[in-house]
Amino acid sequence: MALQRPPKLKHFLWRACKGFLAVKERRLFYRHVVSEKSCSICSSLDETIIHSTFKCATAKEIWAASSFMAQINVAPARSFVERFMWILKNELVTKAALAWASWYCRNKHIFEQDGFNVVEVAKSWVDLAYESNAYAIKVINRTAPTVGPSPSSWSCPSAGTVKVNCDAYLGAKTGLGVVIKSEHGHLLGAAIREEYGGWNVEATRQLHVDLD
Structure with missing residues (x-):
């Protein structure tokens, strides 16, 4: 049975791997939205996607509370997609949810500046990722559709449609x-x-x- 992860988690991973997250170094500086590339939280030299999701002070607090810190310390750091491929070895969903939580906490800290426990937030996002499938089955009463092979020939649509x-x-x-x-x-x-x-x-x- 297929597991249904939150669509927002998949969307986050797609944007991170494509380099579409709005960090200073990747997007904002080169589009002249900001005048410098340093991290808004810890003033690191370059606010990259890797920095925001793994190396920033907020992200480090989340990863330090997990059992993955030793793996993260030796993981590739040239791009998010390279690191993403490296961490596929095990517990992908938990690691993806923690990266997602790191990005969320980064944004919350910058734009809302509220005091909050980043570790508790990260735990709740991991729980959300694992509970989404059970929720879909219980409330929506369906599982992910099976995608079959594309048909070998084209057929006309019904009358009055395209x-x-x-x-x-x-x-x-x-x-x-x-x-x-x-x-x-x-x-x-x-x-x-x-x-x-x-x-x-x-x-x-x-x-x-x-x-x-």
Whole structure:
């Protein structure tokens, strides 16, 4: 049976691996939103995604309270996706939830500046990650849908409707293609978008296997 993790956890991991989290070094400084790249919490030289989720004072307090600190100290640090691939060895969901909690506490500290116990927050987010599947089964009474292979031939949609087909690929570039056809099979529109990024096929496969 597939486990349903919170969609926000998956979204956080996707954004972190793609480099889309709004840290100073990666996004804000180069878009001229801020004039310097130092961490807003501990004044480290560069506020990177790795720093915000593992090395900042707030993040360190969370990881120090876990059983993973020794592993984190020797993990790769060049990019979040590299470290993410490294920590896939065991207990991925717990580690992902702690990174997620570190990012949440970082934002709460910067934008709300309230006093709160970061370790207790992290524990609650780990619990949320593990309880989400049980909640979905009990309240929604469903499990994650099984995704089968794509059909080998195209069929027309019902009368008065259109059909939208899409596909994606991952590699050195990430691409998404969309085709829209009428009930008679006439082409109504098509589009494609490509991006360069740090997301790779193995990370995507592991994210699907371990979090779904």
